[in-house]
Amino acid sequence: AQKVTQAQTEISVVEKEDVTLDCVYETRDTTYYLFWYKQPPSGELVFLIRRNSFDEQNEISGRYSWNFQKSTSSFNFTITASQVVDSAVYFCALRSGNTNAGKSTFGDGTTLTVKP
Amino acid sequence: GAGVSQTPSNKVTEKGKYVELRCDPISGHTALYWYRQSLGQGPEFLIYFQGTGAADDSGLPNDRFFAVRPEGSVSTLKIQRTERGDSAVYLCASSANREDYGYTFGSGTRLTVV
Numbered sequence: 001a002q003k004v005t006q007a008q009t010e011i012s013v014v015e016k017e018d019v020t021l022d023c024v025y026e027t028r029d030t031t032y033y034l035f036w037y038k039q040p041p042s043g044e045l046v047f048l049i050r051r052n053s054f055d056e057q058n059e060i061s062g063r064y065s066w067n068f069q070k071s072t073s074s075f076n077f078t079i080t081a082s083q084v085v086d087s088a089v090y091f092c093a094l095r096s097g098n099t100n101a102g103k104s105t106f107g108d109g110t111t112l113t114v115k116p
Numbered sequence: 117g118a119g120v121s122q123t124p125s126n127k128v129t130e131k132g133k134y135v136e137l138r139c140d141p142i143s144g145h146t147a148l149y150w151y152r153q154s155l156g157q158g159p160e161f162l163i164y165f166q167g168t169g170a171a172d173d174s175g176l177p178n179d180r181f182f183a184v185r186p187e188g189s190v191s192t193l194k195i196q197r198t199e200r201g202d203s204a205v206y207l208c209a210s211s212a213n214r215e216d217y218g219y220t221f222g223s224g225t226r227l228t229v230v
Contacts, residue, residue, distance in 0.1 A: 004158075035218055045159070045207065047218030091158050102147055103172055104219070106158030 002027045004094050006107035013082055014115050021077045021110045023092030031097030034075040040088040082114045120222035122208050128228045129198055137193040137225045141210030148191050151207040159207055198229045
């Protein structure tokens with residue numbers, strides 16, 4: 001069975017602070033994919049990034065960066081110089097790399113509040 | 117269309133009634149997913165279509181839930197004899213036919229069973 005744990009239920013920071021959202025996953029698959037989604041107050045989930053299990057290279061995109069470590073089964077997400085518009089619920093998700101394995105397993109999310 | 121469209125956006129129904137929730141995916145996306153999201157939780161998988169067929173329906177909670185996608189595009193999630201515990205936001209998502217692609221989600225249908 002697959003499992004995604006986001007231990008931080010809520011995080012509150014002041015604008016311009018850096019913040020890291022933790023994600024720990026469990027899977028027996030050797031090939032899998034990890035994702036981060038953002039759900040702003042408007043409600044619609046937005047895909048941010050995916051990472052393949054065979055590619056541990058970390059990625060930076062603007063103020064966002066992701067740290068994937070297979071040794072600790074973690075896929076953490078850092079926002080640098082946070083802004084009020086970053087306030088949202090962030091979900092980490094895991095999908096098997098097996099053929100026809102379409103479904104993703106989501107964590108319960110981390111609610112990030114960025115105060116001005 | 118440009119995005120995933122779900123209708124209605126809100127649905128209030130009485131316990132025991134039948135409801136249909138509609139999803140219109142992004143044109144050309146062969147994969148379509150239904151998820152259910154309760155307050156304070158992440159999306160919970162219900163069913164996944166590849167084209168017209170249900171490739172995985174292991175998440176449907178019981179036989180009151182059924183979904184179809186007859187022409188490989190629009191999908192309808194059907195719930196019979198609704199119960200108060202069915203109240204949630206029902207999310208539809210579509211993606212290109214590759215397991216490493218992220219989903220594009222619709223805005224969801226908020227179902228309230230009274």
